[in-house]
Amino acid sequence: xxxxxxxxxxxxxxxxxxxxxxxxxxxxxxxxxxxxxxxxxxxxxxxxxxxxxxxxxxxxxxxxxxxxxxxxxxxxxxxxxxxxxxxxxxxxxxxxxxxxxxxxxxxxxxxxxxxxxxxxxxxxxxxxxxxxxxxxxxxxxxxxxxxxxxxxxxxxxxxxxxxxxxxxxxxxxxxxxxxxxxxxxxxxxxxxxxxxxxxxxxxxxxxxxxxxxxxxxxxxxxxxxxxxxxxxxxxxxxxxxxxxxxxxxxxxxxxxxxxxxxxxxxxxxxxxxxxxxxxxxxxxxxxxxxxxxxxxxxxxxxxxxxxxxxxxxxxxxxxxxxxxxxxxxxxxxxxxxxxxxxxxxxxxxxxxxxxxxxxxxxxxxxxxxxxxxxxxxxxxxxxxxxxxxxxxxxxxxxxxxxxxxxxxxxxxxxxxxxxxxxxxxxxxxxxxxxx
Numbered sequence: 001x002x003x004x005x006x007x008x009x010x011x012x013x014x015x016x017x018x019x020x021x022x023x024x025x026x027x028x029x030x031x032x033x034x035x036x037x038x039x040x041x042x043x044x045x046x047x048x049x050x051x052x053x054x055x056x057x058x059x060x061x062x063x064x065x066x067x068x069x070x071x072x073x074x075x076x077x078x079x080x081x082x083x084x085x086x087x088x089x090x091x092x093x094x095x096x097x098x099x100x101x102x103x104x105x106x107x108x109x110x111x112x113x114x115x116x117x118x119x120x121x122x123x124x125x126x127x128x129x130x131x132x133x134x135x136x137x138x139x140x141x142x143x144x145x146x147x148x149x150x151x152x153x154x155x156x157x158x159x160x161x162x163x164x165x166x167x168x169x170x171x172x173x174x175x176x177x178x179x180x181x182x183x184x185x186x187x188x189x190x191x192x193x194x195x196x197x198x199x200x201x202x203x204x205x206x207x208x209x210x211x212x213x214x215x216x217x218x219x220x221x222x223x224x225x226x227x228x229x230x231x232x233x234x235x236x237x238x239x240x241x242x243x244x245x246x247x248x249x250x251x252x253x254x255x256x257x258x259x260x261x262x263x264x265x266x267x268x269x270x271x272x273x274x275x276x277x278x279x280x281x282x283x284x285x286x287x288x289x290x291x292x293x294x295x296x297x298x299x300x301x302x303x304x305x306x307x308x309x310x311x312x313x314x315x316x317x318x319x320x321x322x323x324x325x326x327x328x329x330x331x332x333x334x335x336x337x338x339x340x341x342x343x344x345x346x347x348x349x350x351x352x353x354x355x356x357x358x359x360x361x362x363x364x365x366x367x368x369x370x371x372x373x374x375x376x377x378x379x380x381x382x383x384x385x386x387x388x389x390x391x392x393x394x395x396x397x398x399x400x401x402x403x404x405x406x407x408x409x410x411x412x413x414x415x416x417x418x419x420x421x422x423x424x425x426x427x428x429x430x431x432x433x434x435x
Contacts, residue, residue, distance in 0.1 A: 052321025065365030158221025
């Protein structure tokens with residue numbers, strides 16, 4: 001596909017800095033910018049004083065995830081690295097260095113047996129939590145989901161978690177804070193920085209300890225895989241970088257709490273899907289995909305132009321910022337008919353290729369070699385397994401603020417979805433037809 005255009009450039013107009021507008025409008029900033037530009041697939045932008053271009057559409061996804069056009073090294077701002085990803089993370093690498101580090105994640109996260117084992121642990125932790133919920137007048141589902149996933153992913157990864165419930169809940173809060181504060185200013189951002197520091201300090205000694213102990217014969221936990229990994233230069237990760245990448249396996253799993261809470265919101269708003277989730281695995285998978293499409297997680301993703309080029313007659317100078325519109329992509333009627341209708345049926349019968357090309361809440365391109373999140377299959381599997389349990393769970397939804405503020409990044413239902421008078425699930429642990 002040709003992505004460079006040699007047509008005469010349009011007359012350039014001044015591009016004003018949009019940092020303040022982004023902070024005010026959040027997810028709506030880039031779609032609004034495109035609307036004011038007549039729906040153009042590429043619009044010039046300026047953020048934090050840096051010039052760049054924002055891209056939209058299926059062709060833009062292909063362009064953005066091609067390392068010949070867009071690179072990641074040096075693209076992520078320090079505040080994002082110091083909260084969400086960590087200094088030296090795989091997200092900051094390109095080329096051979098990226099491929100070698102990415103192999104660690106694909107080996108762990110694309111393994112069907114490992115995924116099934118994580119889902120099984122999450123279901124077990126759900127059962128334990130559900131047994132306690134009737135003891136409380138109310139529970140906040142977002143907080144409960146984060147704790148369930150924290151316990152599940154730690155057990156799965158072979159990372160010790162304190163037996164004390166309060167300490168384990170503190171670890172869950174830290175993993176949530178890293179995600180919640182990466183795009184914020186003020187207290188949320190500071191909490192995210194402190195949380196990362198605590199967790200890196202907790203995990204770095206573990207990586208070193210596991211490395212010296214070696215893997216027991218015939219066994220290999222996730223933390224052992226991190227400790228044993230060798231980068232493109234043949235060297236093992238230093239303990240700090242090992243902790244960073246171990247967190248990049250733990251933290252995204254806990255971040256599925258956002259999608260689970262969106263699933264709760266969808267089931268409350270459109271209760272007809274509760275019964276349909278009992279139909280079996282196909283509808284549960286379709287429901288999981290529609291949650292990821294319909295609800296906002298990342299407003300856009302960014303990189304830096306690798307060369308001087310043009311896109312849709314907009315200059316893209318080498319080193320300039322390149323943004324890919326993610327929220328607008330998933331709500332574009334040309335890509336998704338009736339995009340503001342929550343309809344899992346749009347994914348039933350769709351092949352994996354169609355979903356791969358169009359659905360990019362966790363990135364685009366090839367998950368094996370590119371920058372698409374290798375944990376995407378884990379996210380979908382967890383959602384497809386736990387959403388039917390939520391659909392069966394008898395509970396009341398008291399008056400609360402279930403609005404989803406689009407100015408907040410990342411957003412979620414304001415109340416976290418409060419459940420009252422939770423009753424035991426009498427319908428069995430698995431919907432009919434699920435295996």
